[in-house]
Amino acid sequence: MKLSKDNYLKARDFILTNARMIERRLFQFHFENDGPQGVSHAVYAYRNSDGGFGHGMEPDTASPESQPLFSIMALETLDEIGCLTKEIILDDFMPYFESITTEKGGIPWMLRPKSNYPCEEHFKTVKEWAALSTTAPLLGILEKHKIDIPWMKKAEQFVWSEFDRIQDKHVFCYLCVPRWLTFLTNTRSKEKANKRINSLKKWILADGVICKDPSDDGWGLYEKPHSLNYANTPKSILSSIFSENTIESDLQALIKKQKEDGRWDTWYGISEGTKLEWAGIQTLSTLKTLKNYSKIER
Numbered sequence: 001m002k003l004s005k006d007n008y009l010k011a012r013d014f015i016l017t018n019a020r021m022i023e024r025r026l027f028q029f030h031f032e033n034d035g036p037q038g039v040s041h042a043v044y045a046y047r048n049s050d051g052g053f054g055h056g057m058e059p060d061t062a063s064p065e066s067q068p069l070f071s072i073m074a075l076e077t078l079d080e081i082g083c084l085t086k087e088i089i090l091d092d093f094m095p096y097f098e099s100i101t102t103e104k105g106g107i108p109w110m111l112r113p114k115s116n117y118p119c120e121e122h123f124k125t126v127k128e129w130a131a132l133s134t135t136a137p138l139l140g141i142l143e144k145h146k147i148d149i150p151w152m153k154k155a156e157q158f159v160w161s162e163f164d165r166i167q168d169k170h171v172f173c174y175l176c177v178p179r180w181l182t183f184l185t186n187t188r189s190k191e192k193a194n195k196r197i198n199s200l201k202k203w204i205l206a207d208g209v210i211c212k213d214p215s216d217d218g219w220g221l222y223e224k225p226h227s228l229n230y231a232n233t234p235k236s237i238l239s240s241i242f243s244e245n246t247i248e249s250d251l252q253a254l255i256k257k258q259k260e261d262g263r264w265d266t267w268y269g270i271s272e273g274t275k276l277e278w279a280g281i282q283t284l285s286t287l288k289t290l291k292n293y294s295k296i297e298r
Helices: 005-018 019-030 037-044 068-080 086-097 132-144 151-166 176-186 190-204 245-257 272-292
Strands: none
Touching: 005 272, 019 037, 019 068, 019 132, 019 272, 037 068, 037 190, 068 086, 068 132, 086 132, 132 151, 132 176, 176 190, 245 272
8 A cells, every 4th residue: 555646645735734844845855856955945044143053943942042953953954955065064063063062072962941942841951961862973974975074083982982881772762873873874983883783773673662553652753663763765774674564564554644634643742833843744754754665656
């Protein structure tokens, strides 16, 4: 079974009438042959004068303050659409990242809010120490674009030590693992990277990591990942750990999860508006996965 043309159009209409501008422009880029410029403009709308990105680039906060995670998200999005150059990375991103680098050599996941804007509670108590989930993808993108700057040396030492420290912790987070892989697939330390990738594969398949019940309301969301969260394309480095039957079964379950109004939903959101924004993010992500597996009737 494929996502029918009618249901695809419902998903398109949901995104175009409810999602943020950045998801709408990404939809047009991936599905309507639009160029990358509109996405790039939407990304830079979140940029602050300090060079970081804020303004709720992840809808769990309404704060305009720059955040490391949001700046990584901006970098990843520009990379996704093929807009990154060495000059953009070094001029538009690295000054901010270097300004928030900790003594350990990495950058934090989030910084504690300095202003009183609505946000999820976990943002208010965030630990401001260096994090693998932000430092690793930054390093990976620097390596991918053949950049070599002094900042990278200590950052790489931090990343390898952090891999050793956390081991299989956070492997359930389908947002963290791809960011680790950005580094592991681009680093020049191939032998160490291959060992870590093999460990990742083993940990993902451990009991209790994959949610095998599609009827669970949290299936495919944070802490309850399915196979497609790790292998959202047949070309994924993690695809080989799942059988064809598992991938196909999860694709069918994903198609059936679509709501009547066209969305794929989440339980995230601090308001009715941000719940729609999260649904827009989830719907776009789902459509991209279905497209990668040729599961959309066009």
